[in-house]
Every structure is written in structure tokens, then in C-alpha cells.
Amino acid sequence: MSGQFVIAPLLVALVTAIATLLTRRFGRAQVTLSLLGGLGYLGAVAWLVSEVDPLGATNVYSYQVSGWQAPFGITLVADSLSAFMLAFSAVIALAALVFSSAYVDTFGQRVSYHPLYHFMLVGVTGSFLTGDIFNLFVWFEVMLMSSYVLVVFYSGPEHTRAALQYVVLNLVGSAVMLLAIGGLYSTTGTLNMADLSRRVADPAAFGGFSVAPVLGLSALLFAVFALKAGLAPFQFWVPAAYRAAPAPVSAMLAGVVKKVGVYAIIRVYFTVFAGAAFSGLSLPGLSVPEGESALLAFYGPILFVMAGASIVVGGLGAVGRDDLDGLLAYSSIGQVGFIVLPLAIAATATDPEVRVLGVAAALVYALNHGFAKSLLFMASGAVYDAVGTEQFPDLGGLSETAPWLSGGFFVGIIALVGIPPLSGFFGKMLVFDAAGRTESGLGLPVALFGAILTIAYFSRAWNRGFWGEPSMLVQHGDTRFTLVAVVVALAVAIAVLGVGFDVVMRAAEAGAHAALNRQEYVDTVLGGVESSGGGGHA
Amino acid sequence: MTQFVLAGVLGVLFALGTFLVLRRDIVRVVWGVTIISQSANVYLVTMGGLSGSVPVLAHGGHGGGGHVTDPLVQALVLTAIVIGFGTTAFALVLTYRVYEEHGTIDLLELGEKA
Secondary structure, three states, X not given: OEOHHHHHHHHHHHHHHXXXXXXXXXXXXXXXXXXXXXXXXXXXXXXXXXXHOOOOOOOEEEEEHHHOOOOOOOEEEEEHHHHHHHHHHHHHHHHHHHHHHHHOOHHHHHHHHHHHHHHHHHHHHHHHHEOEHXXXXXXXXXXXXXXXXXXXXXXXXXXXXHHHHHHHHHHHHHHHHHHHHHHHHHHHOOOEHHHHHHHHHOHHHHOOOOOHHHHHHHHHHHHHHHHHXXXXXXXXXXXXXXXXXXXXXHHHHHHHHHHHHHHHHHHHXXXXXXXXXXXXXXXXXXXXXXXXXXHHHHHHHHHHHHHHHHHHHHHHHHHOOOEHHHHHHHHHHHHHHHHHHHHHHHHHOOOHHHHHHHHHHHHHHHHHHHHHHHHHHHHHHHHHHHHOOOEHHHOOOHHHHOHHHHHHHHHHHHHHHOOOOXXXXXXXXXXXXXXXXXXXXXXXXXXXXXXXXXXXXXXXXXHHHOOOOOOHHHHHXXXXXXXXHHHHHHHHHHHHHHHOHHHHHHHHHXXXXXXHOHHHHHHHHHOOOOOOOOOOOO | OHHHHHHHHHHHHHHHHHHHHOOOEHHHHHHHHHHHHHHHHHHHHHHOOOOOEOHHXXXXXXXXXXXXXXXXXXXXXXXXXXXXXXXXXXXXXXXXXXXXXXXXXXXXXXHHHO
């Protein structure tokens, strides 16, 4: 099946980016175009989602660029997994865009903000939709290049320092990704994800290449994805970069860009490499299981350790912070751990039902964290805008002077803590449910510890920032309507998602099925290309 | 023979890049990153295999017969080089900004200010 709608979001974001670049002499027109573009992007994504239909059977649509058939040309693929990720990203992107049109100063907006924002969106969309592993690298670069500039946007001393760290780290990451991709191409003879999936599952039919190198190369690739997702031990760039970026950009980085790394892990390991079998491979100190989905079983413990470490490092880091943005940045390290924990369980599970549950739990938690954390970052931006500081000692009593803003912040907090009926409750519940289904049961105490830390640092933030006597600065602060309105709108969205959770759950399950249904993905993308035994080259 | 030479050169390049990335001077760090990404490009070319003749020549039947070098890796490298140019330029501009803001390009001093 093919569909032109697959490229619609990509085109809308690209056209908007160029249009805002051309109209930067006309401030008003640029902002209007940018907002219209954000709305159009949401529309295009809605069109894609309605065509892919995440609530029905899992459909896969592919678009072959320039009509070059799959393993040879560049392919864009939309299935329930990418539709799910795109859907919540588009909502957050629009909210952050509206927020930034009021938050970022006029000069900054005119010079570069809007084009960069939309180019970042282009990169995110491309990463979600691409069906080609080298293309994934290119979209990552598009996304990162814009985010580098957005991190250094204010270009004060701490911003340049944070950006330098972020840039150097990601450049090294890109080089490592190139190494992995080159190695995979040389080993398997293809770059197309569907073709790759087909070949690693049955190497004998494609020239009988050795699958063993794929394990090591996939580990290289994994390090890069973990870096993008900010998983421990690759989390150290997160706090500085998130604190340096403007609030709506931090909201996008935490809510959407981080999820690209998570998406890549799900797509590449659960769809592409899942079929690889390593017979007769033994590594000193590491056990490589035999048989079907051996690679997943290999990554399960690794994912588990990284998720646990992220939860602990992020949680403990957040408890000790003295500023709101720092606390949120550390918290987002911990919350990514919560997204990856069910993935680890899904990877080790042998029962297909548990595997679906694990991936669905990760998706639901990703959606919840996307909404709640972007809300919190924007609320923190609104606080900064009103009060002029984010240090807890100077804050206090915001709930009296800014009740709506505080209410929105509170909804964000309890969504991440996991209070019913908000979306976070179901996310947490699913994570615990998945963690409880493993034989070892080690997941439960880790998740529980993380949950307690979450309550600890958020109640601290609430107590010190929002309760009590308003401080001098807070008394003289004035909140702006647009900023508060966006925060409240996101809070309402979180509540609605929680109440109408049935729909979210079905969409997440469809996404999980799409991620795990290798055969359908391969069949659709390759569209009946006969498996000619080409195989690796000399 | 070419394979061994290239493998050696790649090893040296990666080692040099890593050495420079670990320096205190930001300009050297940027150099290191550039060298690493360029050696990744060279590595990418070698991954296409070195045997065979030039595809265009072989196509016309003049050159090395049926056996041709894989042209895809060249396309990949071209893309990677273009991206590398952009990121290197940005990293250099950023270095200049860091110097303007902090008055130093020594990473140790920069860290102490944090």
C-alpha cells in the first residue's frame, strides 16, 4: 500500500520553515505563518493518523521517494507506531509554538527562532517516518543542527558552555552512528530497514553472511540512540542543555526530541533486528541466547540496567536541585528510565502478550511524559517570565499570586507522580504491571523507588515554589495571559487523555503490535519484491 | 594490500582524533571531532569494498568487466561530508562565541567557572 499522505507532515513543516525564513523582515507575518504552519502540521499529522487508523487493524503505508522501489530508493513508512509518536509530538509542538510566540523576545523571533523551530520539527518528523537507516542518520542531523542553535539561543556564558558540550558530544555520536551504519551495510548489504530485518532473520537466503557482527554494530548504534534519549550513562549533557535552552525549546527537547531516541530503540531493535539468531556465538562474560529474538534477549538486561540507573540518577539528582529548570531536567532523566523499563521487560519476555504490554506501556508513558514534562517546562518558563528567577529561595507563594499557572503546574506534577484519573496514572500502572510479570521481579523495587523519588522532588518543588508566603519578587511578578493559557490548555489535555484513556490505550497497543509485527512491515515496504539472493558484496 | 594500509591509516586517524578530543583547548577538540568524522567517512568508503573497477567505466564495457565498486557508499560519504562541513562550521563559530563570553578557550578554566 502506498500513500502520499505519509510525506504530508514533512512537507508542511519544511514549507513553513522556508516561509518563515523568507518573511523574517516582517515580524507579524512571520509569527502568523509560523503558527499557521504549526496548525497545518497538526492537520497533516491528523490526516496521516486517520489514514493509518491506529484504532483498527495495524496498517502500514510506505511512500517510495521518486518512485524508486524499496531496497534501492529512500522509503518513508507510516505505521501505527510512527503515527502514535507523531500524533502526540504534533500537539506538543503546536502548544510550544504558541507559547514561544509570546515568550521569546521579538528580535529573537525575527532573526532565527521560527525557521529553526520548524527545521527541528522536520528532523523529528523525518526520524519518525524514515524506513532507511542512513536516512535516520540524516534526519537526526537535521534535528540536531537546529537544536544546537536553539540551545545556544540566548548565547550568554552558561548557554555557550552548555551548547559546546552538547555539540561535541553529539558530533562524536554522529561519527559513531556512521561507523555502525557502514558496518551494517558492509555486513548485510542493505540500508533499508525492512530489507535489513528480512536479511538478519534469514541470512542463509541472502548470500549466507555472518550475523555475529550485527550484534556488535547494533550495540554501537544503541549507544547513539541512548545518547539521544539521555539514558544513563549517557545522561550528563541533559541538565546543562535543558537549562540553557529557552523554555519552549526545553519543552520540545524533553517532550519530543528525547522520544525520537526512544522511538529509534523500539523501531530498530524490536522491528528490525528482532529476528536475528546467533547460533554458536559466545562472548566472554556475556551470554548470547540462542534462537528467535536472541538479540532482544541480549539487550533486555542492558536496557534494564540503563533504565534503573536513569531512574536512580535522575531522581536523586532532582531531589537536590535548587532551581526549577534543573529539577525538571534531572527529573526527565528519571522519567526516560520509566519509559525504557517496560521496554527492557518486553525485550526479555518470551510471552508475546507481555511483550506487547511492555511496548504499549513504554508508549503510554512516553506520551504522558511528553505532555506533562513539556507542560512543566513551559510553566517554569512562565514563572521565569513573571518573577525573573527560577531559584527556589527566591520563589514561594505562587499559588496565591498566579492561581491558574500554579494549577496547571500542579496537574503536570500529579500526572508524572501518577494520580488517577490523569494519563500518568495509567502509564505508571502499566509500567508496574509489566514489571510485575517478570520472573525475577527486580523491576518492581526499581520502579517503586523511582516513584517515591518522583513524589519527593515534586512535593519539594511545590512546597518551595508555590506554597507559603509570596516572596518579594513573586508579589511584584505579573503573569502573561498567553503563557498561562498554553499551560492550562495542556493541563486540560492531560486530564482529557486520562479520562478518555481507552482510546490512548488502543492506539498504544496498535503501536506495539505494529512495532512487533515484523512480517507486515517487511511485506508492505518491500511491496512484493522477490527475495533475490543478492547478499553481501565483496 | 590497500586494505591493510587503509586499516592502519584509519586506526591512526581515529587515535589522533580521540587524542585531540581529550585536549583542554577547545580548538583542538573541534579539530579532533572533525578528524573523527572524516575518518568515519574514509571508513565508510572502505566498507563498500575496494575491489572492482569504476562503475561508470564498467558500464560502457571498456573497463574492468562485470566487477564494479559499490557506488552507494560514495553517495553516503558525500552526504556525510556535507553534514560534516555544516557541523564543523557551527562548532568553530561556537568556539568563537565561547571565547567572547568567557575570555578563554581552556576547558579547565571554563569548567571552573561553572
